[in-house]
Amino acid sequence: MFTRVALATAALALVSAKISPKLSREIELTGSVPSILVVEFAPITDDVLSAADAKIESVSTRGAKIEAIYDTLVDYASRQQAGALDIIAQASHELKVIVSAKTLAVANILVLEGATPALLDRLATDANVQAIRHQYNGKLVAPHTAASEGSAPAATEWGVNKIAAPSLWEKGFTGKGVVVGGIDTGVLYTHEALKGNWRSENGFFQPVGNSQFPVDGHGHGSHTMGTSVGAGGIGVAPDAKWIACQGCLPDGSCPEVVLVACAQYMLCPHDYQGKNPKCELAPHVINNSWGDDNEIPDVPYYKGPVAAWRKAGIIPVFANANSGPKCGTVLSPGDYPNVIGVGATTSTDALAGFSSRGPGPKNVLKPDVSAPGQSVRSATAAGNSSYASWSGTSMATPHVVGAVALLISSKPTITYDEIYAALTKTAETSTLTPTNQTCGGLDDSKYPNNNYGYGRINVFKAASATPSPSTPSPTTTKPSC
Numbered sequence: 001m002f003t004r005v006a007l008a009t010a011a012l013a014l015v016s017a018k019i020s021p022k023l024s025r026e027i028e029l030t031g032s033v034p035s036i037l038v039v040e041f042a043p044i045t046d047d048v049l050s051a052a053d054a055k056i057e058s059v060s061t062r063g064a065k066i067e068a069i070y071d072t073l074v075d076y077a078s079r080q081q082a083g084a085l086d087i088i089a090q091a092s093h094e095l096k097v098i099v100s101a102k103t104l105a106v107a108n109i110l111v112l113e114g115a116t117p118a119l120l121d122r123l124a125t126d127a128n129v130q131a132i133r134h135q136y137n138g139k140l141v142a143p144h145t146a147a148s149e150g151s152a153p154a155a156t157e158w159g160v161n162k163i164a165a166p167s168l169w170e171k172g173f174t175g176k177g178v179v180v181g182g183i184d185t186g187v188l189y190t191h192e193a194l195k196g197n198w199r200s201e202n203g204f205f206q207p208v209g210n211s212q213f214p215v216d217g218h219g220h221g222s223h224t225m226g227t228s229v230g231a232g233g234i235g236v237a238p239d240a241k242w243i244a245c246q247g248c249l250p251d252g253s254c255p256e257v258v259l260v261a262c263a264q265y266m267l268c269p270h271d272y273q274g275k276n277p278k279c280e281l282a283p284h285v286i287n288n289s290w291g292d293d294n295e296i297p298d299v300p301y302y303k304g305p306v307a308a309w310r311k312a313g314i315i316p317v318f319a320n321a322n323s324g325p326k327c328g329t330v331l332s333p334g335d336y337p338n339v340i341g342v343g344a345t346t347s348t349d350a351l352a353g354f355s356s357r358g359p360g361p362k363n364v365l366k367p368d369v370s371a372p373g374q375s376v377r378s379a380t381a382a383g384n385s386s387y388a389s390w391s392g393t394s395m396a397t398p399h400v401v402g403a404v405a406l407l408i409s410s411k412p413t414i415t416y417d418e419i420y421a422a423l424t425k426t427a428e429t430s431t432l433t434p435t436n437q438t439c440g441g442l443d444d445s446k447y448p449n450n451n452y453g454y455g456r457i458n459v460f461k462a463a464s465a466t467p468s469p470s471t472p473s474p475t476t477t478k479p480s481c
Contacts, residue, residue, distance in 0.1 A: 044304030063280025138254030159372030164460035175237025181283030184221030189214035217250035226379035236402025263305030289394035291331025327439035335360030344373025358450030359440035427455030
C-alpha cells in the first residue's frame with residue numbers, strides 16, 4: 001500500500017515538474033492558461049541530425065541534401081510527438097475544447113493554442129514531453145541612433161567601401177547565384193533598391209499574418225537587407241537574391257514561436273501559406289539582427305535551428321547587440337560558438353561605443369569579427385525611395401552577410417569553416433583603435449579579443465585567402481549598384 005502511494009506521489013511530482021513553475025503559478029492564480037504555450041521534446045542535436053548522413057551521402061545536389069536533413073527532422077518530431085498529439089486529440093473531444101497544435105520540427109516543439117489546465121496535466125504524463133512552458137521572447141537589436149530619411153545615395157556607401165567589396169566586384173564577384181535570407185521585420189519589396197532581386201518563389205513568409213508579398217511595418221528589416229544586397233551603392237552583394245521571414249513584429253518584439261517558424265522556413269522554404277516546401281530554395285546565408293529579450297546567455301530555443309542550418313551548410317550570422325561598453329553584454333544566440341557574431345565599427349575604424357563586448361558563455365570569444373555599424377545609410381520602409389542612416393550592430397551584421405554572399409559567389413563550394421577562416425585571418429587590425437579595455441582577460445591591443453573579435457572584415461582579402469576561387473564568366477555589365 002505504502003509503495004503504491006509512494007509511486008503515485010512520485011508520478012504526480014514528475015508530471016508537476018514538467019509544467020514550468022512560472023506557468024503553474026499563473027494557472028493557480030488565474031485559473032486560465034496563456035493563449036500560446038510551448039511543449040518541449042528532446043532537443044535537436046548533432047546526433048539527431050546525423051540520422052540524415054546516409055541519405056546525404058547518396059545524393060549529389062544541395063537541395064537534395066537539405067531535403068534529407070529536413071525529412072529527418074520531420075520524421076524525428078513525428079515520432080517524438082505522436083503520443084502528445086493523440087492526447088490532444090482525445091482531450092479536445094472529451095473536454096469539448098478547440099486546441100491548435102502546430103509542430104515546428106526544426107526545434108522539436110509543439111505550439112499550443114487554446115489549452116486548458118486539464119489538458120496540460122494530461123500532456124505532462126507523456127514520457128516524451130520534457131517541458132510545458134511560456135514561450136521565450138526575442139527583440140530587435142534596435143538602431144542605437146537614427147537619422148532622418150533622405151534621397152537615394154549618390155555613390156557607394158562608406159561601409160561597403162570600407163570592407164573592400166567594390167574591389168571584389170571588379171573581379172566579377174557581385175553575389176550572383178547566391179540567396180541571402182533575412183529574419184527580421186520583413187522587407188518593403190517594392191523599394192527601388194530591393195525590388196530587382198527579390199526571389200519571388202517561396203520568397204516570403206509571415207508566421208503572424210498571411211501576406212503573399214514581403215511587407216515591413218517597422219523598417220529594420222528593409223534597412224538590414226538593403227545593406228546586404230541592395231542596389232544603388234547601399235549593398236555589399238548587389239547581385240545576390242533575397243528572401244525574408246517576418247520573425248519580428250512592428251513593435252520590435254520577436255516571439256520565440258515566430259522566430260522558430262522562420263528558422264524552419266529558412267531551412268526549407270515553403271509558400272506564404274506554409275505549404276509546398278522546396279528545400280532547394282534555401283538561402284546560403286541568413287542575417288539575424290535580433291537577440292533574446294531577457295538577455296539570457298546561451299538561450300536554448302535556437303540551438304536546434306542553428307544546428308540544422310549548419311548541417312545544411314547555411315551560414316548563420318548574428319548581431320552582437322548594442323549594450324556596450326560593458327564586458328559580457330553580447331546577446332544570445334549571437335553568443336553561440338557555432339555562429340558568426342558581429343560587432344560594430346565606425347568610419348574611422350574605432351569600436352562603436354554601443355557595440356556589445358564579449359566574452360560569451362564559457363569564455364567563448366565574441367564578437368567573432370566586426371564591421372561598419374555607425375551611421376550606415378540604407379533603405380527604409382517609409383517609401384519606395386526612402387533611405388536613412390542608422391547605427392547598431394544590426395547594421396554591421398548585414399555587411400558580414402553580404403561579404404559571405406560575395407565569398408560564396410567567388411567559390412560556390414566554400415564551407416562555413418573556410419568562410420570563418422578567411423574572414424578572421426584577413427581581418428584588418430592595424431587600423432583599429434584600441435579601447436584599452438580588457439574583456440574576458442584579453443587585451444584589445446592584441447587580436448583576437450572580446451571587443452573587435454579578430455578585427456574588421458576585408459572581403460577582398462578574405463576572397464584572396466580562400467583556396468582556388470572560381471573564375472566567373474566574362475561580363476560586360478556592372479553590378480546593379
